[in-house]
Amino acid sequence: MRWTIKPQPEPKKVKTLQKALQVDEHIATLLLQRGVETFEEAKRFFRPKLKHLHDPFLMKDMDKAVARIEKAFANNENILVYGDYDVDGTTAVALMSTYLKTRHNLVYTYIPNRYDEGYGVSYKGINFALENDFTLIIALDCGIKSVEKVAHAKSLGIDFIICDHHRPGDEIPDAVAVLDPKREDCNYPYKELCGCGVGFKLVQALSSKEGKTAADLTEYLDLVATAIGADIVPIDGENRVLAYFGLLVINTNPRPGIKAILNQVEKTELTITDVVFVVAPRINAAGRMEHGNYAVTLLAEEEDDLAAKYAEEINNYNLERRETDKQITEEALQQIEENNEQDRLTTVVYHPQWHKGVIGIVASRLTETYYRPTLVFTKSGNKLAASARSVRGFDVYNALEACKEHIEQFGGHKYAAGLTLEEKNYEAFKQAFEEVVSKTIDRNLLTPEIKIDAQIDLKNITPKFYRILKQFAPYGPNNMTPVFMSDNLIDTGYGKCVGEDKTHLRLTATQPTSPDRFVGIGFSMGDKFEIISEGKPFKAVYSIDENEWRGNVSLQLNLRDIKP
Template structure:
């Protein structure tokens, strides 16, 4: 592990904020690092308000989208709500369809089949709309690159409204409205919404027309918060407000489908991290192992018994997914070990039997293991389909784009992408991808890095310090859980390896005369020698609460330790 201590912000800014807020220097430093430099900015950050959400009509084409939906309702047209099979797509479809059904009875949903249609808008979906008399398709979390497909639909007399958040291509589809804050000609103030977030802005615009308030839309924010967590978008600005209130809904009055998931795991107070690791994988499992329709059915279900039944089935898909992903990861690791005759800057693997639904998860696992930009391929019809994942600070979307001559289609963003190509082009793509990455990547990025925000002493960790720290949540990209570095630590002698197979490290750290704090390092049992016999060591860690037999105490959640 590389340890990097973030640069100290300008001391004048830190001191000014420290004085204005009456907080400690480490807290003021964390805030300035996050771009918060004034009392007013801190107030907006610590007290997220629904009033801070932007006017949805600032988004290009919003007026056109609202007008077309109002026309469809007035003319009693059939509306098809179309979205992808991942969490962002299925939550978007659940959000839009359930809202529109409060105004219009002729609203139906469509999730493409991962295996025979693939990602995004499909010709099969458009033909389905034609055969079933749909004159308007609202596409969510996809469509901004579907130029030819939208043109095909238009010839058939079917209109499109697109709500997307991916980077557009050189040409914008000829739809009635293309809502995407990443359009170069869109002046919407916040660019980092997820697909469900863009869908919510459309709902907000429709609600404003009906003189509904933002409070009336609160029940939909559990879906938006789930999508924000799962899609790993920055939790800043508008996303922070939506995630904050969405978590409040999840923890106080979630929709029956989300409640049914939470009942399975007996979890009460959820953080955004719990949403990412508990709720999202189960919703995703439906699209991976069976069909995304099951996830939408769960998320729109209003009857508790039915929701419990759906959640139980989806949990089975999730268990199947885990087993499949474990088997494929092992096979992929073996394949890489066999190819290790030369140093490579990428990991590219392929097997025609691998389950298409889990190759994204496998790509993530391989990236964690080898810390290289990774692409995992499988057979999909007469083509190969792949999921790509990246290491921190390297743009895998750009790297794949540089190999576009070998690719049929691709999409995604900096850290995750998908692509398809002809099987005969696989060797050429693999070579081109390796060549591009090897020439452009900073070699330091191939060693996992822990970024510590601030160096502190143990005496800085007080109950007040932690109370303020907790208010920095919800955490996510661009507002990550604070990581601290402390030097000159010693274990009091009670350090030991714990867990069934003794793979975890538990220690009790002191620094000078400071009060001792328990530290727990998961998977760090092999580092026991570093702290043994009161040898001095340094640590990087986050801080959390440990509850044991009714007692709550602060503890260090260790990320790494060094002599």
């Protein structure tokens, strides 16, 4: 692992903020690193309020979107709420459809089938709208690149409103309204909303016409927070407010569908990390293993008994998904070894039988193993489809753009993308991707990096320090869990390997300069026991959390890495 200490703010700024807030210098440092420089900004950071959300009408085309939906209400038109099959798409469809149904009876939902329609707006979906007399489609978490499909729908008399957050292509679709803060001609102050977040802004705009504020829409924020966590968008600015209040709803009064999922895992208070690893995989499993409709049905359900039944079905899909992705990961690792491709700068693997629903997860697992830009391909109809994942600091979307002569279509983000290509182009693409990455990647990025916020001594870790740290949550990109480094540590002699197969490390750290002792837990770090044995000094990178044991709560170090 590469240890990198983040740039430290100017001492003068630290002192000024420390004095203004009456906090420890390390807290002031953490805030400045997150762009919080004044008392007022700190107040907004620590005490988010719904009134901090931006006016939705600052988003380009919002007025047109609202006018078209109100026209549909007035003319009693059929409205089709259309969304992608992942967590962001299904939460967005559940949010938009449940809100619209409070004002209009003719609202229906459509999630494309991952296997015969693929990602985003499909011709099959447009034909469904035509056959069933829908004159307005609201597309969520997709549509920004569907130029030809939106034009086709328009020729059939079907209007589109697009709510997306992906990067636009060279041409914006000719829809009634295209809501996407990443449009170059959109001056919306916050650019990093997820698809469900853009949908929420449309709901906020529609409800403002009835005199309602964001505070009247909190019941929808459990869905928004789930999408923010699952889509790994930055948790700063507007997303921080939405995630903060969404978590509050999840932990106090979640909708029946989310409550039914929580009942399965017996969690008391969820963090955004729990949302990512507990709630999101179950919602995602529906679209991966069967159909995204199951997720929308669960999330929109108002009866507890039915929600429990749907949650059970989805949990079964999730168990099946786990088995499938484990098997495919093993096969992919074997393929890399057999082809002797361990020394490449990219991982590109393919098998026609691999389950299309889990190749994104497999790509993530291969990235964890070899730590390099990764693509996992499978057969999809008469084409090959792939999921791409990247390493921190490398833009895989740009790399795919540089290989587009071999690709039929692609889309996504800096760190995760999807694409399709003709089977005959696979080998040429594989070679081109390796060449592009070889020419453009900084070799340092191929070693996993731990970013350290600050170096501290154990004596700095006090209950008050931790109480303030907890208020930095919810964590996520641009506001990650604070990570610290301490050196000249010594184990008190109680260090040992723990767990069923002794793969984890447990130690009790102290420093010669401090009487304080802290238990440290290092998961999958049992092989590093030698570093801390026999009183040898070591340094550690860690975050701080609480450990509860027999009613006693103590602070402990969640070890990320240790070195002599």
